[in-house]
Amino acid sequence: FHNKGAVGAFVQLKARNQKGDEQSDKRRAKSLKMLFIATHMAAHVKKVDARNEDFWRIISELEAQAPPQFMTRSKQGGADLPSPEETHSSRLLDSMDRVFYCGDLNYRLDLPREIAENDVAKLKELLQSNHQESTKEADEIRQGLLLHDQLKRVIAEGAAFPGFAEGKISFPPTFKFDKGSKDYDTSHKQRIPAWTDRVLFKPFGVRVLEYTSEQDSTHSDHRPVHATFRVSTLGRELPQAGSKTTRRRRRSSKASQGSRDKENLGD
Numbered sequence: 001f002h003n004k005g006a007v008g009a010f011v012q013l014k015a016r017n018q019k020g021d022e023q024s025d026k027r028r029a030k031s032l033k034m035l036f037i038a039t040h041m042a043a044h045v046k047k048v049d050a051r052n053e054d055f056w057r058i059i060s061e062l063e064a065q066a067p068p069q070f071m072t073r074s075k076q077g078g079a080d081l082p083s084p085e086e087t088h089s090s091r092l093l094d095s096m097d098r099v100f101y102c103g104d105l106n107y108r109l110d111l112p113r114e115i116a117e118n119d120v121a122k123l124k125e126l127l128q129s130n131h132q133e134s135t136k137e138a139d140e141i142r143q144g145l146l147l148h149d150q151l152k153r154v155i156a157e158g159a160a161f162p163g164f165a166e167g168k169i170s171f172p173p174t175f176k177f178d179k180g181s182k183d184y185d186t187s188h189k190q191r192i193p194a195w196t197d198r199v200l201f202k203p204f205g206v207r208v209l210e211y212t213s214e215q216d217s218t219h220s221d222h223r224p225v226h227a228t229f230r231v232s233t234l235g236r237e238l239p240q241a242g243s244k245t246t247r248r249r250r251r252s253s254k255a256s257q258g259s260r261d262k263e264n265l266g267d
Contacts, residue, residue, distance in 0.1 A: 006039035006058040006103070010070050015235030029235035033070050035096045037062070039103040045192065048150050051106055052160040063092035071095045093163070097236050099202040100229075101164065104222065107151035108194040109173075116173075117184065119145055120193045123172055142169065149195060165203040167211030167227055169195060174213050174223040181218060197225045205232035 011034040039058060042050035063071075072095040093099060109116055119141050126138035146152060146169060155161050173193035176185040185191040199211065210228040217224055 004040050004042055004054060006037055006062070008058075008062045008065075009036040010034075010067055011036065012070070013233060016233040017235050027238040027240065029097075029238060032097045032233055032235060033095065034098040035062075035070075035092075035100070037099070037101045037103075039101070039105065041104065041106045043106050045108040045110075045194075048107070048154065051150075052154060055160040059090050059092055063090065066092060066095075090162075093202070096202070098205060098231060099164075100199070101161070101201070102199040102225075102227075104196055105151060105198050105200075106196050107149065107154065107198075108196065109145060109192055110148045110150060111145070111192060113190055113192045116145065116192045116194075120173055120184065127172065139170075142172075145173075146195075151195075151198060161200060163202060164200040166198060166200050167208035169211070171213040171223075171225070172215070174225060176221050177218070177223065179219065179221055182215070185221075197222055199225060199227040201229065205234065206230070 013032045013034065015028065015030055015032045017028045017030075037058065039054075041054040071091065123138055123141045123145075126134045126141070129135075151161075155164060173184075173195050175194050175196040176191040177183065178186055184193050197213070201208075207230045208227060209230055211225070212227075213223045213225045215223055
């Protein structure tokens with residue numbers, strides 16, 4: 001990965017199942033499995049496929065290193081399983097109750113710089129005004145730019161980040177700035193402004209409370225983003241175990257089969 005890669009943190013919490021669930025027919029897990037991933041992915045506007053490959057490689061390597069108690073049993077017994085990249089699914093992601101994936105994902109806008117820069121300049125000007133009409137117009141410009149966002153297209157196509165969601169983006173592009181200023185790249189490279197810094201999550205049991213960037217943090221060529229979530233600590237629903245009568249019948253059936261097998265061996 002050179003200077004690209006990821007760090008994953010596996011966190012297990014005691015589930016706070018509602019008292020009513022104890023008397024109901026639903027069985028729930030007693031613990032909650034959470035995964036937090038911070039990453040830096042491949043750069044440059046044309047490297048969409050490389051970024052997608054980074055995602056699947058990160059998921060595959062974290063899956064190989066995950067603590068055993070975090071992983072659900074494979075229906076295929078674990079033999080000759082295809083890679084997550086081949087199947088565009090992941091045993092790791094399916095095993096987790098909550099997943100958060102953030103960092104410099106490096107997805108760009110597929111737009112000429114002149115168009116992007118002109119729209120971003122209008123956006124910044126409108127955001128400085130507190131008028132309701134200006135806010136509405138700024139939102140329209142932002143949504144127009146996001147129609148060309150590589151990450152949103154990748155998620156829609158299922159090429160990476162299957163089942164992930166994101167809060168509403170209400171802040172200007174976070175890349176690339178001249179360090180120490182609020183001006184977008186004025187170097188000879190003239191990089192296109194883009195939302196490279198993102199916070200994604202698996203939406204089940206998660207609600208976004210805040211999603212924003214720190215526009216006054218000018219020490220980097222990026223603007224840091226942060227998100228606040230409300231997360232349900234309800235354990236995942238487990239398959240029904242069956243009634244006591246059904247379980248007794250199964251044990252009785254197994255015992256009878258065992259006796260017949262012994263008789264056959266004796267013959």
